[in-house]
Amino acid sequence: MHVRGKIGTWIEDLQNAHSAQYSSNLRHYSGNSDYIFKRKASKGKTGGIKYRPSSTYRWVETNSVGLSEPQIPREADGCEVELITLDNLCTLLQAMDIRKIFLLGDSLMLQQAQSLWMLLEQEDQLTEPGSSNPNFTKHVICPNHAEGNNEPFQFKYQFVRNDYLVESNNPVDMGENIQNCGNSYCYPWYEAYKADQGIRNLIIANTGLHVKEADKFREHFHDFVQNIDLFQQEKTSLQNNDIVMFRMSVPGHFGCEIPSLKPFSDYTEYAKFIKTNKESILDKYWWNNMFEYNDEVATSLYKRRNMDWSSRRQVNPDPGKKALIEILDVLPMTILRRDGHIGDEFKPDPVPAGDCLHYALPGPIDWWNHLLYSNLKDIYFQVDRNKAMKVLYFLHMPKEYRALSRLTFTAQQLLVPSPWVSNCGGEDGTSRCNIFEFVKVTPWNQRWSTHYNGHQGLYRRGNPNPRNGKEGDVGLMMESNVNIPSTIGPIHVDHITSRSDGVWYPDDRGIQMSWTGGCHTWNNYCSAQFNPFVIKPIITAPYFAVKLPTSYNNHQWCLHQQVVPKNIQPSRGNRLYASQDMRPDWLSKEGYLDYANLRAFLHLELRKLCDILMKRSLPLDHVSVRLLIRQVLYHVGEIGICNNKAQLNLEILLTPFPTSTLLMINLEFKIKST
Secondary structure: OOOOOOOEEEEEOHHHHHHHOOOOOOOOOOOHHHHHHHHHHHOOOOOOOOOOHHHOEEEEEEOOOOOOOOOOEOOOOOOOOOOOOHHHHHHHHHHHOEEEEEEEEOHHHHHHHHHHHHHOOOOOOOOOOOOOOOOEEEEEEEEEEEOOOOOEEEEEEEEEEEOOOOOOOOOOEOOOOEOOOOOOOEOOOHHHHHOOOOOEEEEEEOOOOOOOOHHHHHHHHHHHHHHHHHHHHOOOOHHHOOEEEEEOOOOOOOOOOOOOOOOOOOHHHHHHHHHHOHHHHHOOOOOOHHHHHHHHHHHHHHHHOOEEOOOOEEOOOOHHHOOEEEEEOOHHHHOOOOOOEOOOOOOOOOOOOOOOOOEOOOOOHHHHHHHHHHHHHHHHHOOOHHHHHHHHHHHOOOHHHHHHHHHHHHHHHOOOOOOOEEEEEOOOOOEEEEOHHHHEOOOOOEEHHHHHHHOOHHHHHOOOOOOOOOOOOOEEEEOOOOOOOOOOOOOOHHHOOOOOOOOOOHHHHOOEEEOOOOOOOOHHHOOOOEOHHHOOHHHHHHHHOOOOOHHHHHHHHHOOOOOOHHHOOOOHHHHHHHOHHHOOOOOOHHHHHHHHHOOOOHHHHHHHHHHHHHHOOOOOOOHHHHHHHHHHHHHHOOEOOOOOEEEEEEEEEEOOOOOOEEEEEEEEEEEOOO
């Protein structure tokens, strides 16, 4: 769903052009071009062309966006845009218990509403001839789709013109040109939507083309999302959560009146055009703003999904009180369609020159609705091809990558204290703590390899070579508490319209890597799943810090230092004064203060060490002092000053027991150029 409609091209399909035409005429500004063209064609005045050229193209998904690479159609992998019909839409709406389609937006949304109405082969007109009110409410009856009471399934079909998606009670009338939200029309929509809160709604909405400033667009969009969520909380049942398809905004194409235009081949050709076309550069209608507006929509809705990093799963903290909002991204396919605008070479005489925003119907906008149906079907089946590809790649991963995954987890595991119960907790890093509590995860016991390998019976009937998936030390798990439904899809063969009907997709069972320590022994927890990547520095730092001898364990806090400076307790510098009773006999009062203060603040360590060596306040032959100084030197590491090299001679009296030896240690520090 997130890829469909983005990577592909338009091809002329004269063989199937007839099926792209409407069964009746659309008596409206949007349909006048086609109506007049058909009259001319019937009189032989179109040069033998039966259909308007822009209505003969169809969208084809490919595996490449560039002309330099082979564009292979992807029609066999389930990513193709499936054509919408009354029968398959009724099947889907009934299965999802959607009882109302509510379209909300500007004049392009009205065109989308008209297109969908005509694709569903509805004969009556949406509005009365001559009416200045663009809004309408209709009911669509689905033949051959009976309810439990044997009555035919039906759904409500409603459109409200509102250019900003805001609620305004000020007078508005398109016929009298009375605008109530700036230079735009904002008919009230709250009551129209809330009137059907007892049923499940499919809302198709858009705003953007009437907004000139990005800040205003953000305000309108986020207010709309907030209002939809508030309305969702008022619904009578949590089982009928609404679905919102927010359609991306599309710019027009300057120069659409040029004869014999064809669609752009790809985005590169489109980008080159808008960078060289003078009108596109001037952009007097602010069409280029649509790209920024669409980015805001995509970014906001992604954040709304609250991706949980540790489990790599999508988490909604309160799914029962939020509408499901998905993106209907028609931009990539539509920006390629410079042809087919109402202001093109076939425009009726009354149409003002230069309407290069709206499209004539039938035409490119029909594919918005085909994409709408395909994406809505994915929501029902919860199909996400990206999830499937993750599983398949993991189970058939090259052995080099499988080894790399094992090495990656093993390397991270080396930062996890061992054994599980270690003395590295608490403020001083000396308290006994259970490390497993910091890295444990909710165990998933069902392996994807088991599910994948156990459901290949149909494939194996005609293929003697098995395609079993494999896992290494890094496993791939699924939740085991999700029940497989007993019935899936249509109950009658006549209602099966695509290859996905009657197929259960286990996408909602989650994908999670598992690790139990690989080939290493982890005490009694060797079979438990844990995540080594969530271990905190506050645990690893004291574990890897040098340990004083057991008899001096009460001074271990002097060696412990917080990894993040802001986590250093404000009282750390005062602690040495408050703990004079802990001073050992082998330290003077001044020596104890220097000893306990040496690692109090990390940026002062080297300075304090030099001061101690000059004063000779510490007994350098004592094991605790030697360990403390070595920890300091290790922590200081490279010194960042402007010279290329510096030497520091430290006269350290090392006294290995039982012999005392005086050594001069030449400590050479590599200097980083700054």
